[in-house]
Every structure is written in C-alpha cells, then in structure tokens.
Amino acid sequence: MTVQETSIVGRGNKEGGALFRRWFKSLDDAAQRGEKAAYVFVMGSMNEVLKAFDMNITFPEITSLQLAVRHIAHEYLEEAEDYGYSPDICGYVKADVALQLRKGEHPMGRIPKPNMTVFTNACNTYIKWGEIWERLHKIPIFTFDVPGHRQLGVHTQPGDKQFEVDRRYVEIQIKELIAKLEEVNGTKFDIDKLRETMEFTNQMSRSWARLLELNRNSPSVYNALTDGTVFLGVANGFRGTKEGADYFANLVEEMEYKVANGIGTTTDESHRLAFVGVPCYPIFRRFSEIFAEWGGTFVQSTYLWFASGGTNRGYQYDLDNPISSLAEGILLSVRDAMDSMFDQTTMLRNAIDEYDLDGVVYHPIKSCRTVSTGLADSRRQLMKDTGIPSLLIESDMMDRRVVSEAQLKNRIDAFFEGLISRKQQAAASRRI
Amino acid sequence: MTNRPLIFDSWRDLPLEEVLRICRDTIEEGDFSPVLKWRETGGKVLGHFQVYFPQELAHAAGMLPVMVRGAPVDLLHADSRFGSYLCSILKSSLDLALSGKIELDMFVSHPICDAARNLAAVWSRNFDYPCQILYLPQNANSQGTIPYLRDEYDRLLRKLEEISGKKVTEEDLRNSIALYNRSRALVRELYDLKRSEPWKVAAEDAYSLVAIGGLIPVEEHIALMEWVVPEIHKIERNKEDRIRVVFEGAFCEQPPLDMIRTIGRSCYVVDDDFLIGLRWLTGDVATEDDPLYALAEAYIERSSYSPVQHDNRKTKEAMLLKRAEAAEAEAVVLASAKMCEPGLEEQVAYVLALDENRIPYFLSEFEENMSSFGGLELQVETFAENILFA
Numbered sequence: 030m031t032v033q034e035t036s037i038v039g040r041g042n043k044e045g046g047a048l049f050r051r052w053f054k055s056l057d058d059a060a061q062r063g064e065k066a067a068y069v070f071v072m073g074s075m076n077e078v079l080k081a082f083d084m085n086i087t088f089p090e091i092t093s094l095q096l097a098v099r100h101i102a103h104e105y106l107e108e109a110e111d112y113g114y115s116p117d118i119c120g121y122v123k124a125d126v127a128l129q130l131r132k133g134e135h136p137m138g139r140i141p142k143p144n145m146t147v148f149t150n151a152c153n154t155y156i157k158w159g160e161i162w163e164r165l166h167k168i169p170i171f172t173f174d175v176p177g178h179r180q181l182g183v184h185t186q187p188g189d190k191q192f193e194v195d196r197r198y199v200e201i202q203i204k205e206l207i208a209k210l211e212e213v214n215g216t217k218f219d220i221d222k223l224r225e226t227m228e229f230t231n232q233m234s235r236s237w238a239r240l241l242e243l244n245r246n247s248p249s250v251y252n253a254l255t256d257g258t259v260f261l262g263v264a265n266g267f268r269g270t271k272e273g274a275d276y277f278a279n280l281v282e283e284m285e286y287k288v289a290n291g292i293g294t295t296t297d298e299s300h301r302l303a304f305v306g307v308p309c310y311p312i313f314r315r316f317s318e319i320f321a322e323w324g325g326t327f328v329q330s331t332y333l334w335f336a337s338g339g340t341n342r343g344y345q346y347d348l349d350n351p352i353s354s355l356a357e358g359i360l361l362s363v364r365d366a367m368d369s370m371f372d373q374t375t376m377l378r379n380a381i382d383e384y385d386l387d388g389v390v391y392h393p394i395k396s397c398r399t400v401s402t403g404l405a406d407s408r409r410q411l412m413k414d415t416g417i418p419s420l421l422i423e424s425d426m427m428d429r430r431v432v433s434e435a436q437l438k439n440r441i442d443a444f445f446e447g448l449i450s451r452k453q454q455a456a457a458s459r460r461i
Numbered sequence: 462m463t464n465r466p467l468i469f470d471s472w473r474d475l476p477l478e479e480v481l482r483i484c485r486d487t488i489e490e491g492d493f494s495p496v497l498k499w500r501e502t503g504g505k506v507l508g509h510f511q512v513y514f515p516q517e518l519a520h521a522a523g524m525l526p527v528m529v530r531g532a533p534v535d536l537l538h539a540d541s542r543f544g545s546y547l548c549s550i551l552k553s554s555l556d557l558a559l560s561g562k563i564e565l566d567m568f569v570s571h572p573i574c575d576a577a578r579n580l581a582a583v584w585s586r587n588f589d590y591p592c593q594i595l596y597l598p599q600n601a602n603s604q605g606t607i608p609y610l611r612d613e614y615d616r617l618l619r620k621l622e623e624i625s626g627k628k629v630t631e632e633d634l635r636n637s638i639a640l641y642n643r644s645r646a647l648v649r650e651l652y653d654l655k656r657s658e659p660w661k662v663a664a665e666d667a668y669s670l671v672a673i674g675g676l677i678p679v680e681e682h683i684a685l686m687e688w689v690v691p692e693i694h695k696i697e698r699n700k701e702d703r704i705r706v707v708f709e710g711a712f713c714e715q716p717p718l719d720m721i722r723t724i725g726r727s728c729y730v731v732d733d734d735f736l737i738g739l740r741w742l743t744g745d746v747a748t749e750d751d752p753l754y755a756l757a758e759a760y761i762e763r764s765s766y767s768p769v770q771h772d773n774r775k776t777k778e779a780m781l782l783k784r785a786e787a788a789e790a791e792a793v794v795l796a797s798a799k800m801c802e803p804g805l806e807e808q809v810a811y812v813l814a815l816d817e818n819r820i821p822y823f824l825s826e827f828e829e830n831m832s833s834f835g836g837l838e839l840q841v842e843t844f845a846e847n848i849l850f851a
Contacts (some may be wrong), residue, residue: 112809113808113809113812113813114805114806114809115797115805115806115808117546117799117800117802117805118802118805118806119802122806150572150599150600152575153572153573153574153575153578153769153802153803154575154802154806156599156771157768157802157803157806157807159771160771160776160777160806160810161806161810163776164776164810164813170773172599172600172601172602172771173600174598174599174600174603174606176596176598176609176613177572177594177596178594179581179593179594179595179596179616180581180585180591180592180593180594181581181582181585181586181592182585191616194609194612194613194616195609197605197608197609198598198603198605198606198608198609200605201603201604201605202600202603202605205603205604370579371578371579371581371582372582374586393544393545395545395546397575398546398547398574398575398576398579398802399575399578399579401544401546402543402544402547402551402575402576402579402583403543403579403582403583404544405541405542405543405544406542406543406582406583406586406587407582407586409541409542409586410586423544423545
C-alpha cells in the first residue's frame with residue numbers, strides 16, 4: 030500500500046466513528062450540565078432549522094439501534110414490555126421507552142431529556158413515539174406533516190398545482206415550527222444562520238448523491254449495508270453542520286481515489302447485490318459476512334435512500350428563498366424517502382442496470398411495518414418485470430428473539446447456490 | 462342517485478327482530494351482495510379503507526362509497542402479498558378484492574398507520590383501476606391544515622368526476638352533505654339510546670345497523686334507520702344486572718360480531734369506537750358557503766378521536782375518560798387488534814389513565830377471524846361479577 034493509500038483508504042469509516050463518538054460525548058456533556066435536547070427522526074429531521082437555534086439534537090432511532098449493535102437491546106426491550114408495551118410493536122420505540130425510564134442511560138453516554146420533539150409523518154410510529162414523550166416529559170411536540178405522493182408512479186413537481194398546495198401547507202408549518210422553537214429556546218430566529226445550515230446541507234447532499242453514484246463502479250468501493258450505516262449516522266447527526274459537509278467531501282475524495290485505483294471493498298466481488306429494508310442490527314456484522322462468504326457484497330441499499338431522509342436526491346436549497354426552498358426540499362426529499370419504502374420497485378428497476386446488480390435481497394422485519402408491509406408484493410412485481418433473482422428473509426432490527434442466524438444462513442446459502450447455477454447456465458448458453 | 466333501484470330492501474315490511482337479523486347476517490357473513498347489485502345496475506363503486514372517508518364526495522359524484530374494513534374470511538390470495546407480522550384487516554381487505562367478492566372502480570386509502578400506508582402501492586400493483594391515497598392531515602393544529610384539506614378534497618373530487626363521468630356542482634355537494642348529516646344524526650340517536658336505555662338494543666344489533674351504512678347508499682341507510690330507531694324506542698324490556706362498559710380499540714380492524722355478542726351477555730356496551738370512521742364527524746356539517754371547506758373544517762374541529770390521529774387538543778386518554786364519563790360507564794373493555802401498532806401503543810396510555818382514575822378495565826386482544834369465545838366469556842363474566850358484587 031502506498032503512503033497515500035494508507036492515509037486515505039479507510040479514512041471515512043475511521044473519521045465517521047470518531048465523529049459519532051464526539052456527537053454522543055457532546056450529548057453526554059449536555060446531559061451532565063442538565064441541558065436538554067430536541068428529539069428528531071431521520072426522515073425529515075429539520076436539522077437545518079434546529080441547528081440554526083444551536084440546539085442539542087438526538088436521534089432516538091440511532092440511540093436505539095446502537096443498543097442492538099452492542100447486543101444489549103433485549104434488556105431494554107424486556108424492560109419496556111414489563112412496563113406494558115406489546116412484543117408486537119416497534120423495537121426502537123420500546124428500547125427508547127426503557128432508555129427514558131433509565132433517565133437516558135446508554136452505553137455511549139447519557140442521553141439528555143427532551144425539551145421538544147419534531148417529527149414528520151414519514152413513519153406513523155414517529156407520531157406515536159412523540160406522544161409517548163409528550164406524556165413522559167410533558168414537552169411540546171410538533172407533528173410536521175409532509176403529504177406524500179397520492180398514487181404509485183405519479184409524482185407532482187414544483188409548479189404543478191397539487192405540489193404548490195402541498196408546498197404552501199409545508200411552508201406554513203415551517204413558520205409555525207420556527208415560532209415554537211423561539212418560544213422553547215427563548216431566542217430569536219436568525220435567517221442568516223438558517224442559510225448557513227442549509228448551505229452545509231447542500232454540500233452534504235451533493236456529496237451523498239455522488240457517493241451513491243460511485244458504487245456503480247466495479248469493484249464497488251464500499252459496502253452499502255455496513256459502511257453505509259456508518260455514513261448514515263454522520264449524515265443524520267451532522268446534517269446542516271460544517272463537520273458533516275467536510276466529512277462527506279473527504280469521503281467522496283476517498284471513494285474517488287478507490288475508484289481511480291481499482292480498490293474494492295472486498296477482494297472477491299462475485300455477486301453485486303441490492304439490500305431492501307432495514308439492517309439486522311442484532312447480528313449486524315455477521316449478517317453481511319454470510320453474504321461475503323459467497324462473494325456477495327451490497328453495492329446499493331434502499332436504507333441509504335430512506336434513512337437519509339431522501340438526501341440521495343441531492344436537492345439543492347435556494348438560499349435566496351430559504352423558507353420556501355426548505356419547504357420544497359423537504360417535500361421532494363421526504364417523499365423520495367417514502368417512495369423508497371413503499372414504491373422501491375421503480376427505483377430498483379433502474380438500479381439493476383446502473384449498479385450491474387446480480388440479485389436483490391429483501392429483508393422485511395417484525396419491528397417496522399412501514400418498511401416491511403409491501404416488500405413481498407414489491408418483490409413479486411420486480412421479479413415479474415425484470416426476472417432478477419431475489420431473496421426474501423425475515424428477521425428484526427432490534428429483537429434477537431426473532432433472529433435465527435441458522436435459518437437465515439440456510440436461506441442465504443440456497444440463494445447463492447441458485448445464483449451461481451443461474452450464472453453457470455447463462456455462461457453455458459453463451460458458449461453454445 | 463335517487464332514480465336507482467334499491468339494493469338493500471329485503472328488510473321492508475318485516476318485524477323489528479327480523480330486520481335486525483337481516484342486518485346482522487349481512488355484516489357477520491361478509492355479504493357484499495348489495496354492492497354487487499349496485500354494480501350490476503351500472504353504478505360505480507369507490508372502496509375506502511378505514512378509518513374516515515368523506516363519503517359525501519363519492520355520493521355527489523354518483524358513486525357508492527363502500528367502507529373496506531376486512532372481513533372474517535379465509536385468505537386465498539393475500540398472504541403471498543404481505544409479510545408475517547401484520548394485522549388481519551389489511552390482508553383480508555385485499556383478499557376480498559383479489560377473490561372478486563368485492564369489485565371496485567377506485568380504491569382510496571389513508572396514511573393512518575405504517576402498515577395501511579403501504580396499501581395504495583400494493584393495491585396499485587394488483588389492480589388496474591385507480592388506487593390513491595387521500596392524505597388526511599396528520600398535523601391537526603396548523604393554520605394551514607383546513608385550507609390544505611379543503612384542496613385535498615378538491616383534488617380527489619376531480620378524480621371522482623373523471624371516473625364517474627359526472628361533473629359535481631356545489632349544489633350536489635350540499636345535497637350530499639345534508640343527506641349524510643341526517644344519517645349521522647340517526648346514528649347519534651341510536652347511540653343516545655345505547656347510553657340511556659342499553660337494554661333495548663343489543664350491542665351487536667347497534668353495531669350492525671351502523672356497519673350497514675358503510676355498504677349501502679345513504680338514502681337507503683336513512684330509510685332503514687328512520688324506521689328502526691323509533692321501533693327500538695318502543696321496546697319494553699327490563700334492565701338486567703349487567704355492568705355498563707365502554708368498548709375501546711375497534712377504530713380500524715373490527716372485532717367479530719360474536720365477540721361483541723359475548724361481551725354483551727354480561728355487559729351493556731354503552732359507548733364504543735366501533736367503526737368510528739362512520740361516526741367521525743360529531744355534529745352537522747355546514748351546508749352554506751364552500752362545502753369542501755365545511756367538510757374539511759368538520760374533520761378537524763367537530764370530530765371524534767382515534768389512535769391514528771394526533772391532535773394536540775385531544776389526548777386519547779383524556780378523550781376516553783370523557784367518553785366513559787359521558788356514558789356513565791362503570792368499566793372499560795380495552796381491546797386491540799393483534800399486530801395493530803397504534804392500538805397496542807395506545808393501550809399503555811389508556812391503562813395508565815384508567816389506573817390513575819380508578820376505573821376498572823378488561824384488557825384484551827382480538828382478530829377479526831377469531832372463532833372461539835368460551836374463554837373470553839368466562840373472563841368477562843368474572844370481571845363483570847367482580848364489579849357487580851364488589
């Protein structure tokens with residue numbers, strides 16, 4: 030490895046991890062000082078506005094999944110179930126309920142109590158979750174309503190009558206949110222500060238879109254599932270900040286370097302796959318390893334689309350019209366995120382050629398009906414339209430009680446055997 | 462709509478008990494023959510999923526609005542379209558359509574929950590007719606909400622005009638609103654009766670009378686209710702030793718009629734959230750000025766509550782306490798459909814509020830196609846006796 034390679038390759042994961050730890054340290058420090066934080070979610074976090082008020086921000090989806098990655102989620106889930114929550118609801122919610130009951134105790138540091146929560150309707154459980162905090166902490170909650178597309182494949186655009194009706198509604202809510210934040214924080218809103226955070230998001234969005242594009246190359250330069258989750262953590266936690274914008278500029282530089290030098294994320298990239306759904310966090314590394322053992326790597330993932338809140342669109346805010354442009358950007362991006370969950374077939378159809386995919390892995394999970402409900406039907410449609418091999422495996426993102434590694438491995442092994450046989454047959458028929 | 466042949470008239474000229482039996486059988490057996498009859502005579506059908514839909518829009522466009530709310534059926538096709546961890550209503554609703562038991566010209570769903578918001582896409586991939594989402598607002602507390610909803614109704618109405626081939630005037634809408642106002646008033650009268658003299662009407666009969674309203678033209682529902690409700694008033698029956706309960710948890714998937722019947726054997730169900738979408742608007746909708754605005758305004762300002770609508774002014778537990786108090790209920794049956802995320806989450810808040818207010822409750826889960834009620838009957842009986850003889 031050259032000196033340059035040593036310094037650049039792997040930098041993204043290292044810096045991402047460091048930033049992530051710094052973010053949690055800042056939250057812990059805030060909690061120790063008795064400060065509070067805004068609780069937000071990955072789809073439509075409104076980070077640009079909240080950061081313009083210099084608020085501490087926490088993403089409960091991320092704090093919850095960290096518990097699963099660290100193999101201690103079951104302790105939190107059981108505590109919430111003892112409190113009364115059903116085994117059949119979202120694991121993120123339950124882990125967070127226990128976290129709140131434990132006064133923010135988390136392996137990465139103490140999570141501050143909320144002083145406000147803002148959530149979109151991109152996931153209905155966001156709303157139910159917000160209601161839980163409203164009851165537990167007596168805090169103001171703000172439901173930020175982003176109307177999605179009304180019909181499969183029919184997407185209104187800026188200038189269309191319906192889009193403008195929706196934009197007007199979103200814009201009014203942004204103004205109401207700002208007024209509420211002034212009240213909660215006791216400070217005046219500064220529109221230039223908003224412009225600044227929006228500019229950082231513009232930079233990050235350009236980089237994010239470029240990052241996704243770079244994995245079209247072969248060999249792929251990152252694993253969309255494992256590395257991608259690190260990138261997502263930074264993309265959400267540092268949205269609207271200079272650190273976030275700089276991180277992604279550096280990451281793009283690293284990936285472009287890898288592309289230019291043919292450095293892949295794996296030495297044996299035999300099968301290029303797309304992942305659809307939410308990762309299996311209770312066995313996060315192992316899940317990818319089972320695929321890697323067959324030379325399978327995830328070059329694309331719908332998770333990178335929806336869990337980035339639609340940042341994959343690369344939308345650029347118009348800083349001369351910040352509020353109106355923010356409304357437009359939120360509508361377009363959050364809708365994109367929703368489509369990645371409800372109508373990923375259209376997007377995957379394009380990805381098959383763009384990313385030279387050999388197969389698609391659908392991973393519906395018990396915990397998340399938003400993402401999982403339509404996957405079996407969506408898979409049927411994609412296979413009918415394209416004939417691409419696919420695998421549907423069910424497990425969970427939080428609850429190890431519904432994750433059976435042996436069963437998963439059996440299904441995955443069979444999938445690869447089929448995939449290999451199919452490739453061999455195709456090669457044989459080409460020879461004939 | 463007035464010149465069309467009647468599609469649900471077998472009850473006419475029959476005694477009350479027979480009329481109630483016909484209504485019960487139609488609902489219990491998942492009999493969609495009235496809807497098929499409507500289509501056979503050239504009528505167009507709009508299927509709307511739970512919870513609320515402004516049926517006035519479809520009616521004004523000359524279509525029959527039918528509430529798609531699942532049914533206790535064996536799944537033949539839908540299982541392969543969905544994952545494992547889902548409520549039954551989602552699957553059975555699609556199955557009814559895939560098996561041809563119900564034929565539609567348009568399907569409308571709402572983003573009420575994480576599972577249901579997938580329905581429009583799933584339905585679109587399986588049927589050629591338009592499948593849309595009516596984006597009822599999730600922020601009930603913005604200045605922009607009512608104007609937005611008014612425009613959303615307008616958008617949908619344009620689509621309905623396209624399908625029905627009928628241009629809808631403001632006058633058409635006002636007429637439809639007036640009819641639905643009358644229908645809702647009759648349902649409110651039935652519920653007043655449930656609260657004041659619950660021994661006169663069995664819970665499953667009241668349920669069926671409301672449910673029929675989601676299947677037949679509003680004019681026919683009004684005719685049915687205008688005959689039945691006064692007849693129920695006339696009944697002379699003695700009050701029995703049963704406790705007064707509110708049933709909470711049936712805002713979307715519906716409990717089987719047998720479950721309601723079972724509870725009714727030891728309790729008077731004096732209020733509930735059965736089919737709350739059909740009773741969502743709690744007062745008359747204005748028929749002057751802009752009718753679309755009036756419908757939107759009523760949805761936000763004069764409406765009930767459910768776990769799938771957040772309104773800062775209406776916490777669900779406070780609303781449940783109000784419902785129980787207004788009905789002078791002694792206890793609450795807190796039920797949730799299996800795998801229903803909003804219902805299950807709300808149960809925790811309900812339990813805490815009921816505990817705090819020392820109101821007894823009976824906690825349960827149900828599924829629309831469950832068929833064994835022996836255990837439930839014994840538990841409810843014991844629960845009721847504990848209260849009666851405490």
